[in-house]
Amino acid sequence: MEEYDLIAIGTGSAMSVVEAFLALNPEAKVAVIDKDEPGGICLTRGCIPSKILLYSAEVAREVRRSKEFGINARIDGIDFRKIMERMRRIIGEDVKMIEEGLKNSPNIDYFREVAEFVEPYKLKVGDKVISSKRIIIGAGSKPLIPKIEGLEEAGYLTSDTLLKLEEMPESLAVIGGGYVAMEYGNFFAQLGCDVKIVEMADRILPNEELEVSKFVERKMREVAEIRTRSRVFKVEKRGDRKVLLVERDGKTEEIEAEEILVAVGRAPNSDILKPERGGIETERGWIKVNEYLETSLAGVYALGDAIGKHMFKHVANYEAKVVIYNAILGKKMKVDYRVVPHAVFTYPEVASVGLKEEEALEKFGKGNAFVGFFRLEETGKGIAMNEEGFVKLIVKRDGEILGCHIAAKNASILIQEVVLAMEHNLSVFDLAESMHIHPAQSEVVMWAASNLMSVDEYSKIKEEMVNA
């Protein structure tokens, strides 16, 4: 049995910990295990490939509305194969580079195998058993596949397998309405595929603010069919078509498509990793960690999707930093999730950080929570771009920024000044007084910060947006 100074399970963000460890311990022996291509989910089948694909969708959308701006352009064809191959080429190059790094490091034993705990500090890897007192679990997650009668038999795509597509299905039924469903729904729809989104909740993106969901829904309906409050209970294959049997308001509806995409959430990998056998506690399969990201087994840390918290790459990167401090440098750094932004690359783009309106009301009461709101279409640049969108800030009576929710082109860039403000306890007044280039898109953030109102006043605007 081989003993290592460090074992890393997963080649995503756990690799930052490995690199830091080797920089400080150049003689150390490290085992790195990954059952899949190296690079982690983000690179190999998550945010990077999806954002490459989604950029093609954005370009298609821009071309389609170019007439509004006096540019009479026309799409002669969509080269789906080229779109997919551009993505696979970029990803492939990166994966190869990481693979070579792993294979050529004299300090690293790289196992492309399934890892499985056999007892505390001991892992079975292929036909070997290896051990270490210091283990980093960055084992990721996988698409959650709901138990639906006939689904397995009919066959389906996931966010993993769709990356291998060579041809675009002429129609696609998407089971789910969360961010993966909506991003890929947007991708296929913008390219001309007949997309039908089927969501069980009463709205898509149910984790976002209500008006964000409704606004994205309204815009997405221009290119896709969206059915909410719809539960798929059976899937049938009829010839070369697939049919979803859906229960909606007590009635059964049928949704037919060439292909199905299942995107209802993520599931842990604990069924194969078997952390419990290693004395590592889990909760619904996700690895349990304390505020130092240490598991129930001393010396074993976990990060990223594996802990089932904020499944975003930038959060995993941050958690890797915390693990480096605690597992490598012997510090006691607490993980802090107060300011964790995320984005959804639909059209329009969504970005969000901190508390939502309802959470703020619950925490601080109606008299203490305010809303700052402004529409992109009321700003100079918004008019120039002919784009709708909005910024909604959640603010405490004393000016503390509690949260921010944006639905607009470039939302993922717009939100960063709010993130920085929240991290450093700058107030909404600081944001309002910050000099913003005129006329640039960020003015909408400044105007939202300057346009504060009570939750009651805001409720009229909200109602308008929800019913638009």
Added chain:
Amino acid sequence: MEEYDLIAIGTGSAMSVVEAFLALNPEAKVAVIDKDEPGGICLTRGCIPSKILLYSAEVAREVRRSKEFGINARIDGIDFRKIMERMRRIIGEDVKMIEEGLKNSPNIDYFREVAEFVEPYKLKVGDKVISSKRIIIGAGSKPLIPKIEGLEEAGYLTSDTLLKLEEMPESLAVIGGGYVAMEYGNFFAQLGCDVKIVEMADRILPNEELEVSKFVERKMREVAEIRTRSRVFKVEKRGDRKVLLVERDGKTEEIEAEEILVAVGRAPNSDILKPERGGIETERGWIKVNEYLETSLAGVYALGDAIGKHMFKHVANYEAKVVIYNAILGKKMKVDYRVVPHAVFTYPEVASVGLKEEEALEKFGKGNAFVGFFRLEETGKGIAMNEEGFVKLIVKRDGEILGCHIAAKNASILIQEVVLAMEHNLSVFDLAESMHIHPAQSEVVMWAASNLMSVDEYSKIKEEMVNA
């Protein structure tokens, strides 16, 4: 002679002062004078119309490169008239609204006339003489027309008159290479006009960092001809063509085009306003103000282009705030230009704030000034967008951010988190540790903040960029 509680010259940012004054003094009598359409330069012939037009240019550019992303689009035609009419309709609606506001206010006498000082506190307006102890000068600026033999006879466009164009010239010679020249050069070139930029300095955008100039030049050369170190000394009209006679390295060259755009800078309006007669000092025609924005005549304040400092609308808005404090609220607020961002809406977009490398070196010495640098094409989103660009931070030894210079798509949005950081003395390390959404474009700012180097180390990168 009518006596007013306040006289405002100009209907741009000076109007904010009028509004604040009337909010506090609902019985006051105010005179508002503007020889042009109301709304100020920004709205009527500056940033707003240009950004509306430039968005069409951006759309045209996106369409033209859509094949890179698998979208086989083609431009069948450019509807120049529609592009211009969209702009004129939007501006026209706003101007009309402002005009009605001015005409219908019971407190305001609105003069669409030339204002001219006749003595301190007294102005001739049309055939009237009016006076006030409190005067706000927001008289703007106008295109500077260089004295070139034959120019007047040949005829030319300026950033004012080009807004009236009905048809796109088939070719355009642009005299100047500053931001107005480059923005409109970009506009016409992206729409297919044969554009020739003629700049006297050895590079376009001479007020930007050298590598910014060079990068924009390289990219703009894909759509336009750029001649630097070229001095136009004569203009001739030959048939329906106009010919610039240009001196370059001691030789004479000819540049022929259907139309000429003169964009070499801005000039003050003092020749018609005659502030000196009112006891108001000027410097090369620009109104002199102290740090409270008061002119040499007590009670008379000036702001915006008229003072000839930072001729940007967002600066004028800020100056209006300072004037409100000092002229209306009786405070003593000093104007602070430490953190003044600006953008140039070329392709690629440019945004900049604070010190440039050379200024920092001069001020703090080589050992104390550092550069943070990162290329957009080395970030996930940059790869997805297939866009080149970069962020350059100028940093003091202790981490203080002295300046930031960006050339990249969306530069005007990207820079705002740096502006906020500088305003609140957050360090480059704060910027580097701020959680940035992955993979979104703002990561390039974070990576620049994480990638600090000495000026000497940076010089190699700079050389590479300048010679690319």
